[in-house]
Amino acid sequence: MAGLIEIDRVDDPRLADYRDLRDVELRKHLEAQHGLFLAEGEKVVRRAVEAGYHPRSFLMAPRWLDTLADVLAASEAPCYVVSGAVAEEVTGFHVHRGALASLRRRPLPDLADVLAGARSILVLEDIVDHTNVGAIFRSGAGLGFDAVVLAPRCADPLYRRSVKVAMGAVFALPWTRLPDWYDALPMLSAAGFTTVALTLAPDAVPLAEAVADLDKVALVLGSEGHGLSEHWQRAADRRAIIEMSGGIDSLNVAAASAVACYVTSRRVGPENRRVGR
Template sequence: MAHIVEVSDAVDPRVDDFRDLSRADRRPDRPGGRGLVIAEGVVVVERLLASPYPVRALFGVRRRVDELLAATMDLDVPAYVTDADVMARVVGFHLNRGVLAVADRAPVIAPAELIGRSRRLAVLEGIGDHENLGALFRNAAALGVDGVLLGAGCSDPLYRRSVRVSMGHVLRVPFAHLDSWPEDLKLLRDNGFRVAALTPRADARALRDAALDRGSVAVLLGSEGPGLTDEAIAAADLAVRIPMVGGVDSLNVATAGAITFHAMSGA
């Protein structure tokens, strides 16, 4: 079980993993930083504790840390306990959720490994908004998508805001990076996947007619503004659209993803 360590001084070096999270150039979860995974709040911390990410420490007010102790039964890590004022001085802002946890990253999964053990996949291109990325992972977890492949231009799904918005589900939905885009989409086809590109183009097939619940299917979702590139759409087996009423040309990418993931499930 995690062992309680009282912290009364905001400059205590033992909580440096949690320090100055509001400063973009020092946040440890940013690319170029220490590469830590940061979970906020009891629910998300519980999911981090149950994930393959090696937990380093917890930090929070006593009440919130106490709620999590049972979930740390198999861990030998420190749980730093302090008051809300000291925690705010360490973190750089007042944290309403009252508890944080940090972990090292798990080993990277190879795309071929993820594809080989999956039947339904989401493939993302240019998803740069961390909140949209987190919401997509939450939707994928809720609607039975087996994993996520990250193509060109995607943000880091383990960025603190993405982890928070996903409610920790980014920690349980496996993901892999496609280094050659869109050439690596061939890996999907080689493994028997049908690749569907989601686009509002009028000549695309309506979602209800695309039979995405049959066989192994990967759905491509594009950036929040321009959507998928022409190259990505051309590399897919078919283009699919979500029919909408006149005057509305698109949906938020996480919303469009949820609708499409539901169609893939066949429910």
């Protein structure tokens, strides 16, 4: 069982994993150096532990000790019990959910292992906003997608904000980073996926038309500012658009991913077609 350790000093070195959570660059360096990530909130902490991530420690206000008693009972990691004021000064923000955990990262799986058995995957190119990455994972997990693959420069799905927005979906949906950006889409095509790029390109067709009757689909989404690179647009097997009205040409990438996942999840692939249909 996790040992309960009361701490009342903000400079206590045992709280190092939780310092300055609003400083993105500092946190990325610290988390990479020590191989850790943070989960925030009772549900997310629970889902991370249930997914098999090993806690380094917990940081909690006293009121959360009973709610997470079963999680603490199953862990040998220390639980630092602090007041709201100490938590706020250490982390740099009001920890209104009251519970944090520092967990050990795992090595990223091979791409082949992530793709094994998958029929619907999301492919993200240079999406750098952690909130958007978390929202995309949540949409993918909730709408039946099997995996996510990231270009090398995409934001970290295990960054605290991504994990929080995803409500722990980053623990449920297999994911990894692509080993190569330039030939990534042909590589996925060779693995049996039809790559469908969401783009405003002149030859883009409505998404429902682009994914109709496909078996294995890789939906390809681009960065927040410029969308997909020209190279990935040309490399995709198909180019698709979400039809809009009211003079609006596109959606935020997180909203677009939700619509695209929904449309794609409703396609009728070859394995679902009845004879004579």
